[in-house]
Amino acid sequence: xxxxxxxxxxxxxxxxxxxxxxxxxxxxxxxxxxxxxxxxxxxxxxxxxxxxxxxxxxxxxxxxxxxxxxxxxxxxxxxxxxxxxxxxxxxxxxxxxxxxxxxxxxxxxxxx
Amino acid sequence: xxxxxxxxxxxxxxxxxxxxxxxxxxxxxxxxxxxxxxxxxxxxxxxxxxxxxxxxxxxxxxxxxxxxxxxxxxxxxxxxxxxxxxxxxxxxxxxxxxxxxxxxxxxxxxxxx
Numbered sequence: 001x002x003x004x005x006x007x008x009x010x011x012x013x014x015x016x017x018x019x020x021x022x023x024x025x026x027x028x029x030x031x032x033x034x035x036x037x038x039x040x041x042x043x044x045x046x047x048x049x050x051x052x053x054x055x056x057x058x059x060x061x062x063x064x065x066x067x068x069x070x071x072x073x074x075x076x077x078x079x080x081x082x083x084x085x086x087x088x089x090x091x092x093x094x095x096x097x098x099x100x101x102x103x104x105x106x107x108x109x110x111x112x
Numbered sequence: 113x114x115x116x117x118x119x120x121x122x123x124x125x126x127x128x129x130x131x132x133x134x135x136x137x138x139x140x141x142x143x144x145x146x147x148x149x150x151x152x153x154x155x156x157x158x159x160x161x162x163x164x165x166x167x168x169x170x171x172x173x174x175x176x177x178x179x180x181x182x183x184x185x186x187x188x189x190x191x192x193x194x195x196x197x198x199x200x201x202x203x204x205x206x207x208x209x210x211x212x213x214x215x216x217x218x219x220x221x222x223x224x225x
Contacts (some may be wrong), residue, residue: 034213043116043202044216089155091214099145099170100214104154 002027004092006103013080014111021075021106023090028068031093034100035064035075038087047088048075080110115139116217118203124223131190133220135203141215142208144186146170146178148199149219155202161186162208193224 003026013019023033032051036044048057048064050073056065063076073090087107091100119134135144145160147170157170159178167178175197179187186205190197203217 036216041200041219041221043218044204046213046215049213091155099157099160102155104152 002030002092002094002101004090004101004103006088006090006106008106009104010107010109012109012111015080015082017080017110019077019080019108021077021088021108023073023075023103025071025073025092025101027094028071029094030068031095031098033064033066033073033090033092035062035073036089036091038089038105040086044089077108080108082110082112084108085110116203116205116215118201118217118220120220121218122221122223124225125190125193126225127194129190129193129224131193131222131224133188133190133201133203133222135186135188135205135217136184137186137205137215138184139205139207139215140183141205142183143206143214144180145204145206145214146176146186146188147202147204148172149202150199158188195224198222198224 005024034049035047038044050057050066061078066073087105089105091102116137125131146158147155149155156172158176161167161180177189201220204214206214
C-alpha cells in the first residue's frame with residue numbers, strides 16, 4: 001500500500017528565504033505526482049504536476065523535482081513571501097486511472 | 113478555467129438527519145471524487161466515479177453513499193448523520209485521460225451536532 005510522508009509538519013521561515021519542501025513515497029511505481037496548495041478553510045489548488053518520465057516542472061518561483069527511484073519529490077520555493085503561507089500537499093497516482101494518495105501536508109508560515 | 117463548485121461552504125446538521133452534499137464541475141470531466149479531510153489524518157477518499165451512474169468505494173465509504181445521474185454532478189449522501197462525520201468535505205474532478213490533474217472545489221465544512 002502506497003504511503004506518502006511529508007516532514008516536517010510545519011515550517012516557519014523569514015521572508016525572502018529560498019526553501020525546500022520534501023515529500024517521500026514508499027512505492028516507486030507511480031504514474032505521476034502532484035503538488036497542491038491549501039489556504040485555511042479552503043479547497044486545494046493544483047501547483048505542479050510531474051509525470052513519472054519527468055525530472056522536474058517549473059512554474060514561476062516554484063520548482064518541483066521527482067526522483068522515482070529514491071521515492072522522493074521536492075518543492076522548491078524561491079524568494080518566499082508572506083503570501084506563500086499555506087499548507088502544501090503532495091499526492092501520488094499509482095496508475096493512469098488509479099486514485100491519488102496524499103501526504104498530510106506541510107504548513108508553511110513566511111514571516112514578514 | 114476548470115470550475116468545481118460545492119453547494120454549501122458551511123453546513124450544520126443534527127444527528128440522524130439525511131444530508132446531501134452536491135458537487136458540480138463545468139469541464140466535462142469523466143472522473144469525480146469525494147474526500148474528507150480531518151486534522152492529523154489528511155485527505156481520505158470516500159467514493160469516486162469514472163462515469164455516469166458508476167461509483168466505486170474509496171478508503172472510507174462506511175456511512176456514505178453517492179449518486180451520479182449526470183456527468184457534471186456528483187452527490188455525497190450521509191444517510192443518517194453522526195457526530196463523527198463532522199469534517200471538511202472536498203470534491204474533485206479530472207479528465208479520464210492519462211496524466212491530467214485533479215481539480216478541487218472549495219470544500220464544505222459540515223458540523224453534525
